[in-house]
Amino acid sequence: MFIITLIRSSKFLRFPKTSVKYFSARTNMDLKDIKSDTKSSQLKNSSSFMMNIFRGKMLSAEVFPYPDVLETDEKELILSLVDPFEKFFTEINSATRNDENSSIDGTVLDKLWELGAFGIQVPEKYGGLGLGNTQYGRLCEILGANDLSVGITLGAHQSIGFKGILLFGTQQQKEKYLSKLTTEKVYAAFALTEPSSGSDAGSIRTRAVKSDDGNYFILNGSKIWISNGGVADVMTVFAQTEQVDLATGEKKDKVTAFIVERSFGGVTNGPPEKKMGIKASNTTEVYFDNVKVPIDNVLGGEGNGFKVAMTILNNGRFGMGATLAGTMKFCIQKAVEHAKNRVQFGKKIKEYGCIQEKISQMNILQYATESMAYTISQNMDKGSKEYHLEAAISKIFASESAWYVCDEAIQILGGMGYMKEAELERVLRDLRIFRIFEGTNDILRLFVALTGIQYAASNLKFLQRAFKNPANNFGIVSTEISRRVSTSIGLGTIDFNPHIAPELQNYAKKTANCIELFGKSVERLLVKYGKNIINEQYILKRLSNAAIDIYSMVVTLSRTSRAIKLNLPTAQHELNMTKVLCIQVIYNVFFSNFNSINFR
Structure with a gap:
């Protein structure tokens, strides 16, 4: 029945590009790619594990076995x-x-x-x-x-x-x-955000006008909340520039990236901002008044600034996961030290179940965050170019987990945790910004969902064409029918063997079920809402949450299986954490996110 619907329906392929670009700001996503993908006679495949789960499929190379690329x-x-x-x-x-x-x-x-x-x-x-x-x-x-x-x-x-x-x-x-x-102690800064453009990075107003002789640009505008803005002598600055379409002669504004030196003249900054946290970092407004920027300082080509900005941000997001994994270690250490020494009602508080539960959950989140960060970084070191979805997920997961872990550490310390001496109140203040900068978690959730949906839609369009001409696409048609029949009668097509340790096989099977159900849910949403899926933020958020949960399971299953295989001294501890994480996440995926998605 669904195959017939798939053949007859193409409404889900016409996404409004302008709306998507709004949600893709500070990411590297534009649904215009759907048009080019679906025009091609060959399906464009991604090596990204997370991209493929939106099709209900698994490409295991980037997650199994757990990467270990360092010589x-x-x-x-x-x-x-x-x-x-x-x-x-x-x-x-x-x-x-x-x-x-x-x-x-x-x-x-x-x-x-x-x-x-x-x-x-x-x-x-x-x-x-x-x-x-x-x-x-x-x-x-x-x-x-x-x-x-x-x-x-x-x-x-x-x-x-x-x-x-x-x-x-x-x-x-x-x-x-x-x-x-x-x-040479020369500081750098990244200048993108403006008063009128935060998440909507494509709407910046700073402008660069090319000189008549074509040798330089005149840059005017301002940026806000620029880290290192008061000390940087070299900045990567983004500005609107007029570009001419060589084919049509049409003029259109496009963002261009520039390398701007303070020594060019006309570059000034405001006083350091007074912030809730990360107080010691320098954050200022930066102003550009008729700054003369040589043409040689265009970065990445004229009109390519949006791509440059998004690639930079995507490339650096994994580092946030690693950083916050370290922050969580600090918070856990503080909590454990206190729990080992604090006596209440005649017993050390580490002996109480509520405290044990808190510390266990803190460790689980730290382990998953760390596993994500190093899965991504090692794939990048292997040469992977398609990690933007995983990096966005790790940023969301790490920033929210770190906040939870620090908050629970303060709770374990009680009144002592609220005092400056314990240092946790500073960490909590510092952590709040991580859910905001380099892409707010709200926007990134939409990015995760819409990027994956884009990829799934291109696959459905490809299959639609194949089913219209089954004689010439017999292999594609028969494979797809076989896959759908197998999943419809409960015979899953996703198998994690031989990568998963025997102790985790049952959890791996349930994870595979989650991935297959996830792919089915994406198909249903595309058929039901078509291009209007972009406006269904309630659903997109839950789809993204399910994707984040699935990725947390997969990376921990992989890492723990490696620990068991190598007989590491931490293997049993890692096994316990992964089992609990999977139980929690499977419940979230099935009973919270998918129920919300599938019963609307």
């Missing part, structure tokens, strides 16, 4: 860096002092420059440490466990500030800027 020398290198980084935070930096002063002392920053912390992923030939994504993630954990303000300062500089030069820069641009940004 021995790379592991030794990162181990050699861990100790000096940790010593920096225990012997030199004081997060409390930074918070109270709303700034980081110059001598502290100088030491970070000496450690190479401002050029962690810059190639060695430019003076950087030359680390990969997984190695970078390990250092991010240390930052997160000790001082999020320092983490923001470093991240604003390299994770987004000059990341565009690494990803899109010409050889000339790399040679001109990377060395000074790595070794």
Whole structure:
């Protein structure tokens, strides 16, 4: 019955592009790709695990077995860096002092420059440490466990500030800027957000007008809430530019990215913002008044600024997961130390079930966050280009889990947790921003759902064409019919073997059921709502929640299976956490999210 509906219906393929671009701001999504996908005679396949579950299918290469890409020398290198980084935070930096002063002392920053912390992923030939994504993630954990303000300062500089030069820069641009940004105490910033454009990044008003001789642009406008805005001498700035369609002659505004130096003149900033948290990081407004930017400082090509911005943000999101995994470790350590020593009603509070439950749940969320971060980073190190969905999921999961973990740590400490001395109140204030910047979690949830739906829609259109001409597409048609018949009679087509440890087989089967049901739900929604699915935010949110839950199960199943296979000393502990996570998540997927989706 559904196959007939699929053949006859094409309404779900005409999504309103302008509406989607609103929700895709600060991501790398535009549903115009559906048009190109569906015109092709060949189905465009993605290697992304999460993209494929929107089709109810599993591509296991990126999650099974659990990635382990670092060579021995790379592991030794990162181990050699861990100790000096940790010593920096225990012997030199004081997060409390930074918070109270709303700034980081110059001598502290100088030491970070000496450690190479401002050029962690810059190639060695430019003076950087030359680390990969997984190695970078390990250092991010240390930052997160000790001082999020320092983490923001470093991240604003390299994770987004000059990341565009690494990803899109010409050889000339790399040679001109990377060395000074790595070794000469020159700070970088990423300037995108404006008073009238937050989540809707495509609506920025800052404008750059090309000179008559074509040698430079004149940049005018302002940006708000720019991390490192008051100290940066080099900025990646995004502005509207007039572009001419060579085929039609039509003029249209498109965003272009520029490398802007403060020394160009006309670049000023406001005073540091007074913030709820991450007080020691520098956040200001930045103003551009007739700034003369050389044509050679266009980054990634004229009119490609939206792509540049979204790629930079997508590329750096995994680092947030690793950072917040470290923050959660700190909070858990505080809670455990207190629970081991605090005596109430004649017993240490660690012996009470309610406290045990809290600490268990905190550990489970930390484990899942860490598993996501390193699954993504190691796939990036393997050369994966399709990780934007997973990175968005990890950002959502990490920021919300970290908030929960810190809040529960304060609860375990009671009144003591509310005091500044315990340091948890500072961490809680610092954590609040992570659900907002680099894409609010609300917008990212829509991005996750709509990106996956886009991919599923292209598949349905492809099948629609195949069923209209079954004689010439017999293999495609027969395979699809077989798959649908199998799932309709309860014979799942997704099998995690041989990747899953025997102890987790039952949980893996239930996870497979979730994926198949997820794919069916997406199909139903596309047929029921068509192009109007973009307006069904209640449903999109729950679809996204189900996707996040499924990914948390899959990465922990994979990581725990690896621990069991290698007989790691933590294997039993990891097994216990993964079992509990799966039980919780399967309930959420079936009884909360899918019920809300399928009974509307």
